[in-house]
Amino acid sequence: MATQPVTVPAPVRRSWALTPRSVVSICLSTSFVLIYVLGMVGGIMRANQAAVVHLPLDTFYSLLTLHGTGMIALVTLAMAAGLWYAVHDILDLRPRVLMVGFALFCLGIVLVLVATLVGGFAAGWTFLYPLPFVNTTWPAWATLAFLLGVLAVGLGFSIYCMDILTAVVGRYGGLLRGLGLDALIPALGRPGQEVAPPPVIAATMVGIDGAIGTLAGAVILIALLAHYVNPAFPIDALWAKNVTYFFGHIIANLDIYLAAGTIYAYLPTYAGREWKTNGVLALSWVGSLVFVLTAYGHHLYMDFVQPPALQFLGESTSYLASVPPAVVTIFGAVLLVYRSGIRWHVGSVLLYAGLVGWAVGGTAAELDASIPFNFVLHNTLWVVAHFHTYLLGGAFLFAIAFASHFAGEREAMSGWARAGLWLLLGGITLFLASFYVSGLEGVPRREAIQPAPGPVLSLYATAAVAVLLAGLTLVLLDVWHRARRSRAFPEEAA
Amino acid sequence: MVPLGARQDLVLVLFATMVTAIGAVFVWVALTARGRLEYQAVRPHGYFLRSWWFGVLLALCAFGFVVSLASLPYPAEANPTRAPALQVRVKGVQWAWLLSTDRVPAGRLIEFEVTATDVNHGFGIYSPHGVLLGQVQAMPGYVNHLFFRFPHPGVYLIRCMEYCGAEHPYMLMPLTVYQAS
Numbered sequence: 001m002a003t004q005p006v007t008v009p010a011p012v013r014r015s016w017a018l019t020p021r022s023v024v025s026i027c028l029s030t031s032f033v034l035i036y037v038l039g040m041v042g043g044i045m046r047a048n049q050a051a052v053v054h055l056p057l058d059t060f061y062s063l064l065t066l067h068g069t070g071m072i073a074l075v076t077l078a079m080a081a082g083l084w085y086a087v088h089d090i091l092d093l094r095p096r097v098l099m100v101g102f103a104l105f106c107l108g109i110v111l112v113l114v115a116t117l118v119g120g121f122a123a124g125w126t127f128l129y130p131l132p133f134v135n136t137t138w139p140a141w142a143t144l145a146f147l148l149g150v151l152a153v154g155l156g157f158s159i160y161c162m163d164i165l166t167a168v169v170g171r172y173g174g175l176l177r178g179l180g181l182d183a184l185i186p187a188l189g190r191p192g193q194e195v196a197p198p199p200v201i202a203a204t205m206v207g208i209d210g211a212i213g214t215l216a217g218a219v220i221l222i223a224l225l226a227h228y229v230n231p232a233f234p235i236d237a238l239w240a241k242n243v244t245y246f247f248g249h250i251i252a253n254l255d256i257y258l259a260a261g262t263i264y265a266y267l268p269t270y271a272g273r274e275w276k277t278n279g280v281l282a283l284s285w286v287g288s289l290v291f292v293l294t295a296y297g298h299h300l301y302m303d304f305v306q307p308p309a310l311q312f313l314g315e316s317t318s319y320l321a322s323v324p325p326a327v328v329t330i331f332g333a334v335l336l337v338y339r340s341g342i343r344w345h346v347g348s349v350l351l352y353a354g355l356v357g358w359a360v361g362g363t364a365a366e367l368d369a370s371i372p373f374n375f376v377l378h379n380t381l382w383v384v385a386h387f388h389t390y391l392l393g394g395a396f397l398f399a400i401a402f403a404s405h406f407a408g409e410r411e412a413m414s415g416w417a418r419a420g421l422w423l424l425l426g427g428i429t430l431f432l433a434s435f436y437v438s439g440l441e442g443v444p445r446r447e448a449i450q451p452a453p454g455p456v457l458s459l460y461a462t463a464a465v466a467v468l469l470a471g472l473t474l475v476l477l478d479v480w481h482r483a484r485r486s487r488a489f490p491e492e493a494a
Numbered sequence: 495m496v497p498l499g500a501r502q503d504l505v506l507v508l509f510a511t512m513v514t515a516i517g518a519v520f521v522w523v524a525l526t527a528r529g530r531l532e533y534q535a536v537r538p539h540g541y542f543l544r545s546w547w548f549g550v551l552l553a554l555c556a557f558g559f560v561v562s563l564a565s566l567p568y569p570a571e572a573n574p575t576r577a578p579a580l581q582v583r584v585k586g587v588q589w590a591w592l593l594s595t596d597r598v599p600a601g602r603l604i605e606f607e608v609t610a611t612d613v614n615h616g617f618g619i620y621s622p623h624g625v626l627l628g629q630v631q632a633m634p635g636y637v638n639h640l641f642f643r644f645p646h647p648g649v650y651l652i653r654c655m656e657y658c659g660a661e662h663p664y665m666l667m668p669l670t671v672y673q674a675s
């Protein structure tokens with residue numbers, strides 16, 4: 001550089017083209033800005049539970065509904081964009097389709113924002129029938145806006161999944177090969193064709209389960225819309241609960257499986273080792289594919305009228321669901337890092353920390369998925385603790401890791417980023433600890449005003465949220481700064 | 495702080511143990527990550543370890559499943575002898591509990607027949623010390639049967655465990671458990 005003659009740098013290109021990089025950038029930026037805001041909403045809810053601020057009850061529950069629905073949609077958006085980027089070359093995916101999915105997510109999120117903040121809709125992100133319709137504190141149109149919003153997000157995700165599945169079939173000539181099963185059963189292979197790499201396997205699994213999950217989502221949403229139009233349209237509460245949780249469980253769970261795809265794609269670049277498909281890996285993904293669909297039953301353990309067969313299916317497959325990630329993906333990731341001389345940067349630190357969140361959140365989930373424990377943990381803050389561990393302390397960290405990698409990590413990690421990581425991870429740990437202890441102490445979830453010792457623990461949590469957000473600010477600014485640099489000097493980007 | 499219930503205590507011990515183990519592995523691998531070894535040299539050992547880990551985890555799953563069957567809260571398991579129990583009808587409405595009685599004897603098997611008229615509620619039983627002892631859902635159109643034995647006399651608290659609208663946090667009701675003669 002120094003020996004070259006000084007030239008005036010060409011002006012940065014301002015026009016916006018629909019390239020893989022630009023579409024993924026816009027998905028990530030939108031998602032991070034809104035997650036940041038909804039994280040602040042989470043902090044306000046904790047402050048209310050600590051009796052530091054005093055929101056009207058209906059406001060609290062509108063914010064809770066907004067936070068839950070929005071966060072699930074936004075983490076899905078960020079991770080979907082990450083995995084899309086990891087496989088778009090191999091599968092020849094079109095940025096335009098991702099853009100359509102993104103537009104539907106945006107439409108859905110705007111509808112949810114309007115429904116909750118303007119309309120005051122507050123039936124929770126699970127909108128469990130018949131709550132959205134009975135003695136509501138909000139006008140009927142807010143229910144309609146919310147249901148249409150969730151429908152739009154579901155449609156966006158469904159298009160994303162169908163696009164991936166179509167591309168997998170085009171590239172590998174079948175979904176079984178997309179799942180890498182020719183590594184297990186050589187007879188399945190096609191001569192001269194390589195086995196699908198791990199990120200493609202993850203994408204195929206997410207595509208299949210996502211298509212099934214969003215279909216279930218469409219069924220319940222259309223039933224609710226029919227009931228909205230004609231209140232005489234009959235809905236059975238137990239049926240509605242089964243379908244709602246089948247849908248909700250799949251979508252929330254898939255966030256982490258989307259993330260697994262990005263781990264396969266990017267952890268090896270830090271560790272300097274390859275992660276290849278083999279029979280065990282392929283088999284483990286078939287396991288996950290099945291267990292994600294059947295494990296939802298653990299949401300209905302406390303419905304004693306639910307057929308026992310479904311209860312036992314729920315419990316056994318909830319246990320088994322831990323096996324593929326624990327034995328193949330998380331174990332494999334740790335093995336990949338073991339004495340690899342890994343390069344620590346924002347991306348690799350967060351991938352590694354996210355694996356811890358996944359493992360710990362999974363452990364907490366397994367305890368709660370045990371029927372005798374669920375008897376005293378169901379609908380306590382323990383539940384909220386476990387899913388925040390793997391969504392906030394797992395999937396969301398994977399999303400930032402991806403963004404950091406995507407932004408380019410050529411220069412050494414900055415001191416600000418380092419400080420930000422400590423604050424972020426420390427804040428998350430304290431924040432989660434408060435939920436766990438509250439849960440064991442019997443504090444129910446979704447209480448604007450909590451019984452003791454909820455308020456004291458909420459106070460600690462509120463402080464932890466401040467630390468967490470401070471760290472998040474530093475980390476995101478660091479990523480953003482690097483992203484701008486690599487846009488000005490694209491040749492430097494990773 | 496509220497004292498931990500027996501089941502909560504067990505959850506805490508199991509969770510703390512597992513989190514410590516997970517943390518130890520991750521910290522150790524991170525701390526030793528610098529010394530570089532060829533993956534070819536590491537992988538065979540890793541895969542050997544993995545097959546053991548697979549076996550252990552599968553055994554844990556099977557063990558957990560079998561053990562859990564021994565203390566299910568469902569009617570057939572909670573009242574295996576089908577002994578007659580004192581029946582209490584429970585109805586959840588926005589936002590109150592309607593019980594056929596608010597006084598029950600300690601030490602006897604009580605059968606709560608739990609339902610709801612408007613939306614889903616959750617029937618949670620808290621000890622006089624504030625420990626959550628158990629729960630069952632209250633769903634419109636269905637009756638859930640909860641067999642429960644109150645260990646000691648005292649004033650217990652019924653608390654709604656399922657979000658049921660704005661006043662959900664206030665859906666409480668005391669239940670007096672008296673010493674049976």
Ligand code: HEM
Pocket residue numbers: 038039040041042043045046064065067068069071072073075124125126384388391392396444445446447465468
């Ligand atoms: C800064 C980070 C975050 C904070 C401070 C936060 C805080 C909270 C709080 C206080 C609640 C209410 C708990 C209760 O039931 O009493 C909650 C619920 C919830 N959060 Fe978060 N959260 C954060 C990040 C996330 C992320 C990343 C997700 C990812 C998907 C998420 C998903 C949810 C969901 C689904 C609910 C349940 C909503 C409902 O009950 O309807 N949160 N959160």
Ligand SMILES: [Cu+2]
Pocket residue numbers: 586587589614615616654655656657658662665
């Ligand atoms: Cu209630």
Ligand SMILES: [Cu+2]
Pocket residue numbers: 615616654655656657658659662663665
């Ligand atoms: Cu309630």
